[in-house]
Structures are given as C-alpha cells and as structure tokens.
Amino acid sequence: MRGFATAEGTAGYRKRLGARAGKGHFRTWRGLTLSSLGIGTYLGDDTEAVDHAYEESVRRAIELGLNVVDTAINYRHQRSERSIGAALRSLMSDGAIARDEVVLATKGGFIPFDGGKPANPIAYFTETYVRTGVLTPADLVGGHHCMTPRYLADQLDRSRANLGVDTIDIYYLHNPEMELEVLDRPVFMARLRAAFEFLESAVGAGKIRGYGTATWNGYRQPATARDYLSLPDLVGLAREVAGEQHHFAVIQLPYNLRMTEALTVANQPIGKAVVPIVQAAEQLGIYVMTSASIAQGALARNLPAAFAQLLEGLSTDAQRALQFVRSTPGVGTALCGMQRVAHVEENAALVRVPPAETLFTRA
Numbered sequence: 001m002r003g004f005a006t007a008e009g010t011a012g013y014r015k016r017l018g019a020r021a022g023k024g025h026f027r028t029w030r031g032l033t034l035s036s037l038g039i040g041t042y043l044g045d046d047t048e049a050v051d052h053a054y055e056e057s058v059r060r061a062i063e064l065g066l067n068v069v070d071t072a073i074n075y076r077h078q079r080s081e082r083s084i085g086a087a088l089r090s091l092m093s094d095g096a097i098a099r100d101e102v103v104l105a106t107k108g109g110f111i112p113f114d115g116g117k118p119a120n121p122i123a124y125f126t127e128t129y130v131r132t133g134v135l136t137p138a139d140l141v142g143g144h145h146c147m148t149p150r151y152l153a154d155q156l157d158r159s160r161a162n163l164g165v166d167t168i169d170i171y172y173l174h175n176p177e178m179e180l181e182v183l184d185r186p187v188f189m190a191r192l193r194a195a196f197e198f199l200e201s202a203v204g205a206g207k208i209r210g211y212g213t214a215t216w217n218g219y220r221q222p223a224t225a226r227d228y229l230s231l232p233d234l235v236g237l238a239r240e241v242a243g244e245q246h247h248f249a250v251i252q253l254p255y256n257l258r259m260t261e262a263l264t265v266a267n268q269p270i271g272k273a274v275v276p277i278v279q280a281a282e283q284l285g286i287y288v289m290t291s292a293s294i295a296q297g298a299l300a301r302n303l304p305a306a307f308a309q310l311l312e313g314l315s316t317d318a319q320r321a322l323q324f325v326r327s328t329p330g331v332g333t334a335l336c337g338m339q340r341v342a343h344v345e346e347n348a349a350l351v352r353v354p355p356a357e358t359l360f361t362r363a
C-alpha cells in the first residue's frame with residue numbers, strides 16, 4: 001500500500017463522516033486531520049482468533065470515525081501489525097478508504113519474537129539479530145531493548161512489511177527511558193542522537209513521515225528521577241540533528257483518571273517556568289497521544305458517581321473515562337485498546353459527542 005496520511009486525504013475522511021462527527025472530535029495538526037480517539041492493539045493472546053478480532057476491530061473503528069491506528073512491532077509478537085495490515089488491505093480493496101485518510105503509528109525498540117515465543121528464545125535472538133549483524137550484545141540494554149541505527153533500520157523495515165505499507169506516518173522510539181536504568185545520561189543522549197539521525201534519514205527515504213517517543217515513565221517522573229525525560233531537551237536534540245525543520249513531532253504517554261501526571265505534575269522546564277508535559281508539548285508544537293486512556297479496561301466500570309454526573313449524556317464508564325482524557329487541554333488523540341467490535345462501537349459513540357470543554361474550567 002503506497003502513500004501516507006495527507007492533508008487532503010484526512011480532511012476528506014472527516015468530510016465524509018459529515019454530521020456523524022461532533023464538533024471537536026477531529027483535531028488539526030501539521031495539516032492533518034486526526035480523530036480525538038484512536039484504536040490501540042497492545043493486549044491479547046498470540047492466536048489466530050485474536051488476529052481476526054483485531055482485524056475486524058480496526059476495520060470497524062475506521063468505518064466509525066477513528067482514523068488514528070496505533071501499534072508496535074512487539075505487540076503480540078508482530079501479529080498486531082499484521083492484523084492492521086490485513087484490515088487496511090480489506091478496507092482499501094472494498095473502496096471504503098484510501099491510504100492517505102489514515103494516520104498509522106508503530107514503535108520500535110524492544111526485541112520482538114515472530115508470531116509467538118520460540119522454544120529457545122536465546123537461539124532465536126542469536127540467529128535473527130546477532131549472527132545477521134543487526135546488533136551486537138553490547139547494543140542490548142536490559143536484555144530486551146535496543147535503539148541503535150542498524151537495529152531500528154531492521155525493525156522499521158519489518159514493520160513496513162507487517163503493515164503492508166511503503167510509508168509509516170509516525171514511528172516512535174518505544175520506551176527509550178528504560179535505557180536510563182542502565183546507562184549514564186550522557187551515553188543515553190548520545191544513543192538518542194544516533195537514533196534521531198537515523199529517523200531523520202528514514203523520513204528522507206520516504207519510509208516514515210515523522211517520529212517521536214512513546215514512553216511509560218519518562219515524561220511523568222520528577223526531574224530528579226533516573227529515567228526522567230525532558231521534552232525541551234529532546235526537541236533541542238532534534239534541532240541539533242536536523243535544524244528547525246526536524247521531524248520529531250509526537251509523544252505518547254499514559255494518561256487517565258488514575259494516572260494524571262501528564263496534567264498535574266509540573267516537571268518540564270519551559271523558559272523560566274516549569275509546567276506539565278501536556279502544556280510543554282503544546283508550547284513546543286508537539287502532538288500528544290495518550291496510552292492506557294481507560295487504564296487497560298480498569299476504568300471501564302465502577303467510576304465514582306460524582307464523576308459520572310459531570311459527564312451527563314454518556315451511557316458507559318468507558319465512554320466517560322475516554323471523554324475525560326480527550327477533553328483535557330493539550331491532549332490530541334486518546335488511544336484505547338479495542339480487541340472486540342462491541343467495544344469499538346461502544347467507544348465510537350463519542351464520535352458524535354463534542355468534548356467536554358467545561359470539564360476543566362468548573363473548579
């Protein structure tokens with residue numbers, strides 16, 4: 001599948017939805033039109049049944065107004081990427097969408113198996129990555145993470161093959177902060193610079209359109225934490241590598257009613273101020289996607305009644321939890337793992353509903 005998300009294509013996707021999309025469901029970023037909800041593909045067994053379930057869920061999500069699709073090469077041992085590829089091929093074959101209407105994101109950094117856990121993981125790792133020269137044991141951090149240029153080049157091409165696309169819209173370094181648990185910060189920053197240099201070259205080669213960091217702890221930690229990440233430092237690094245026209249453009253981090261640090265913890269230095277990550281990203285022109293938006297299902301039920309009253313008109317706790325996230329100032333797209341079509345249809349009811357703009361101003 002050739003092409004990539006474009007301003008014209010994503011705007012056409014929005015226009016085709018028409019009145020089915022409520023005001024504020026779509027956001028505009030760097031000319032693209034992105035849905036405020038996106039489908040994630042992290043959880044699930046490595047079985048054909050789950051493969052087919054994700055294929056149907058991704059297909060249905062795009063049909064209902066979610067044009068942001070998120071995955072990673074290590075999700076379900078590369079099977080999630082392949083399910084997404086199958087869904088996109090099916091939709092395009094039916095004439096339901098064009099490639100330029102969908103924003104496709106994946107990640108690289110962790111060592112993935114191929115379809116399932118092998119009988120001898122060490123032998124698999126040695127044969128697949130060491131003997132082929134993709135990486136050396138010294139490149140590996142923590143036994144399962146690597147972000148050297150040679151390794152990322154290998155992983156990017158595998159992801160493109162799994163997804164069946166020439167170009168990936170967003171390519172994330174996956175949890176790079178975990179390398180800070182082992183490496184000194186100057187060594188880490190040098191590795192990050194090399195990774196950014198490779199990713200800029202991948203943009204130039206037409207393999208990706210932009211890149212970013214998908215994190216778990218890095219952007220939520222106090223500045224004194226060993227695995228803390230400074231977004232201004234990373235943007236500065238991208239500028240050093242590629243100038244003002246760099247392609248470091250997106251971050252991803254967990255944010256939900258239980259994990260509110262993205263909004264409530266001021267840990268990012270911007271000028272003379274120290275602000276939360278969502279505010280820092282907005283000021284730096286970086287798009288924010290949130291993971292674990294319903295805490296991997298834990299917030300899909302039993303929300304406090306008082307909170308439910310603030311979000312009148314919604315029928316399920318999953319919808320209320322997602323509404324909170326996508327209504328947060330500075331959040332671009334709230335990602336939610338949806339393995340079942342029924343969950344897609346439940347959550348996609350928000351496509352018609354405007355974000356709760358007053359939710360964060362009542363206090």
